[in-house]
Amino acid sequence: MDIRNFMEYITLALGWIVFYAGHSLLASLNIKRKLRLWMGAQYKWYRLIYSLLATFFFLGLFVYAGSIEPDWVFMPSDGSTYFGYMLATLGTIIAVKSMKEISAGRFIGWLPHDDLREKDELIVNGWYSYVRHPLYLALILIFLGYFLYIPNLASMVHLLALLLYLPPGIYFEEKKLIAIYGEVYIDYQRNVPPILPRFKK
Template identity: 60%
Template structure:
């Protein structure tokens, strides 16, 4: 591998580390409380700024990956392409259906508010009745599908970064949820698996 291509992939990997680190760091309760004390009344816009920052960072990583000379890991054929489409489609369906159970405007910050003063309702219905993190499950399928459709090293980096991040992301997210919802979330955590759904009792 050419040294410059190696550096491109190194930057891509570091970009994903920075993206997921900032994603978790900026969502922790302690950091949000410190930011609220600084912004005061303007904190109501924090969630929207956070969503825009994450979305633009995410898009920038994919655009950067597209600029790297591709290293193909295997030749895509009709079978892998079809399976990739199926996985990505099913992952998208899971993400869309799971978002029906939450307020999208509140989730994205389109409805300005102080989310530290008013907790969102704990959603345990729909896809959340089968797994605690259906959005993550959907993203795994989407990234797997993308890798099968575009089987190059960049796509593998995207998938590997997500899979490596999930245990860490889930740990910190659930630590926050236990603080917010206490025993209700602890009981839900014991009854419902994190990502791999359990459809039967």
Template identity: 55%
Template sequence: MDSSYVYLIIFWAVFYLHHSLFASLNIKRKIKALVKKAYLWNRLLYTGIASILFFGIFIYSGTIEPNLLLHPTDVLTYLGYMLAAFGTIILVKSFKNFSGKRFSGLTPHDDLEIKEELIQTGIHGYIRHPIYAGLILIFTGYFLFSPTLASLIHVGMLLLYLPIGIYLEEKKLLAIFGEAYKKYQSNVPALIPRGIKKAG
């Protein structure tokens, strides 16, 4: 494999490591103990680094000479657009119950002290991790639209990380919400909705 693709895999590994490591409650507590009141800006720093890594990866992958794995066709292009559009809709709906400024860190806050509400309405009433589901569809759509080795790596690294990411995120949510989240887990699937019954 060309070294460019090896670097791409490494960059994704760094992104996902950052995503999980600095979202950990234990790491957050250690950061807070170290920086004290400045911890109010921790979310903004986390979001900023994650954004730079994420967009940097796609900028870098754009510099790699395309290595087509499939012959592009109108059908693949249409499916790609359709999946990406559907994924984008899911992402937009998944953020409707969040404060954009708080989520990004533009509103300084101590997320170790402020307990957020467990969201079980809207799209979260059908799947527990709509952001991940939306990204799967967008990345898969991108691969069908541009079936290169680089875009396959984007999808592959996401799918490899998901079991780890979901496990760590749910471990954190169980620690925060306890029995309420355990009940939510039993009622609502992680990524693929089953029927139309909502949690409640």
């Protein structure tokens, strides 16, 4: 690996740091309250604006990674490719099933609403009865599957950035959820694991 490739991987890692830090920061209640004061009645569109910007940034990181000359962690084989497909497919299924419990319009933001005033019901059904963060579980499986399908350093950076983000990301997200739902969420925490399902009641 030459110095140019090294700097490209550093840039990719920094991009993921900015993306994940922005995700946690812009989802925090304090920042949302300040943005609502600044945006006024237009705050109802905040979720849609955020979703669009996050999507473009997310896709941009993958486009940038694709422009880096690949350095292979190991050479792909039929076995790693097949297993990668299986994991990514499982992750996609979990994501789709998890989203069935959520209003896609409210989640993405095309149904405008003030999420600081309109508290959604805490979802504990479906995959949310097995893990508190099924979408994060889905992302882990998809990113791991992608790495096995394209086992280069860029794919490994994608996966490692996600895995390093999840502990602090979950901590701050659940701190917000406790502030919103109180003892109801604390009881949910006691009974349901964060990411790895137990499949036992």
